[in-house]
Amino acid sequence: MDPLLSLKDLTVQFPSTHGLLTVVDKVSFDVGRNEVVCVVGESGSGKSVTMQAAVGLVQTKGGRVTGGSVRFDGQELVGMKNRHLNRIRGNDIGFIFQEPMSSLNPAYTVGEQIAEVVRRHRGVSRAEAWKRAVEMLERVHIATAAARAHDYPHQFSGGMRQRVMIAMAIACDPKLLIADEPSTALDVTIQARILQLIKELQTASGMSVLFITHDLGVVAEIADRVVVMYGAQVVEEAGVDALFATPRHPYTTGLLRAMPQVALERGEDPVAIPGTVAQAHAWPAGCRFNPRCEFREDGPCTTGQVQLVRDDHGLVRCIRADALRTRLTQAVAA
């Protein structure tokens, strides 16, 4: 069967004082039906912009999709009129944002906000939409949902607000839920519960989930497949078990070694990746990760362009991938 969402060579550019910046560079990956895909990367790797571009939300920030295609459920989303996109967004594709404290409108009760999405897409009566809103609040485990639906967002805690956001995002039974770091701004204990909730809802409804995060702990918990992004490009893609057991890209290894859980198993301290992500106007020549890579070889790694190569494990963008195979695996093995 066709994948539900398929990005092909998606390219997004933003105008800046340095000229046009390519913040998403020919990104391709699929999300299958009933699949949970995680997009992982540091801040600035382009993962959020990729997702927003996929559903046509970058224009308002000045960005433009300058190439590639996004097919969702048999339709091409790139170049689609906003009027048509508006019928898909919130209906077939739900979106959860990172900031639960500010993603609800303070002027309306939470019930009204969920009901408004339902009314917009389903055209049902006010009473029915309200009933649906209460039902959705119950589904995300908000106690005394019927009463809480009358409360305003400021009367909810961060974790509760994120539950409300989730309720709103899935109110129309979307085929795809895009979650942009939904647990990052929350306490660790709340984070775990929000993840559980998303996983539970996904299992119950069979929707696909595209999860954006920089936390590999989160990935281990919910992902089926993982896409690692660095410097606006996909650098590795693999099933979740393969990725954790045998990472192929030095960047992935670096991320794993920076995880306290992985380091503890090995009896080491977590190791930070040296340096920071280069700015989009100053990508280094060759592999974009090379200035921070401990396995860099001057010459092959610092000139030309490194292609994404498919192997038995998945996709990897590293010229030395085969040479480093055992070393990378050892670096994270317990």
Place this chain on the structure above:
Amino acid sequence: MSTTTIEQAPAVALPPTSTFFQRFCRNRTAMVSAIILAIIVLAAIFAPYIAPHDPAKSSLRAILKPPGAVYWLGSDDLGRDVASRLIFASRLSLVASVQAVAIALVIGLPLGLIAGYVGGWIDTIISRFNDALMSFPALILAVVIVGLMGPSLSNAMTAIGLVYAPRIMRVVRGSTLSVREEVYIRAARAMGCGDIRIIALHVLPNVMGPLVVQATVLMGQALLAEAGLSFLGLGAQPPLASWGAMLGTAFPYMQQSPVPTIASGVVISVTVLCFNLIGDGIRDSVGRMRRAGD
């Protein structure tokens, strides 16, 4: 240990969840102003039942009478009862202010929303035009407009409305600019809201606070402008009376009979003050939470 008792928050403190109305009611100045204004509005509505005399009936035997049992605030140069005229004039003055502010809102609100939300060159054009309009003294500009359209109260208030539209526009644009960047606007778009729906359902309710404050304060200013224009003979035309027009007609006789002049002046000042204080009260109450130490 000393027996210091932990100071309880004063009993009057409201919980952070208090509603706007609760907070406004605790604001004594604003409440008193609102009550006075309500009395004035009621007097305007029920003028025929309250006024002791016909406001337009002149009596040659009662010219410039001092205040007394029959003429509470004396009579004017044509022998008309000043108190009755003030009561009836309140209708004209209040309606005129409402008209001016309504015109300012009709023009300023959509322009402010569009300029703030769309931004770019549209914002630049609207804002520069706005700045140009605001650089004129309001009353002078109104005098020019009335001069072109001919003196009548309706023309005067249309002029005032036009002159005040940029102030509304500026406030709305400013609030819209900040609201536009909120995550819930992005979230609304991700939920499938179009631009018009976002402006109407998500931006507008969140700019209402500053807008209501500005509109209330403008009510007072419009009243003052009306009084000024009518005083100069550019507003209400005889035999109609507005407070400003009454002040204008009473003023030349101030030597013989000071009460009508003073009464008109006091009514204007008190009403304008009420509008301003109510505006302040609303401003202090619109936040979701009372600021500490308030």
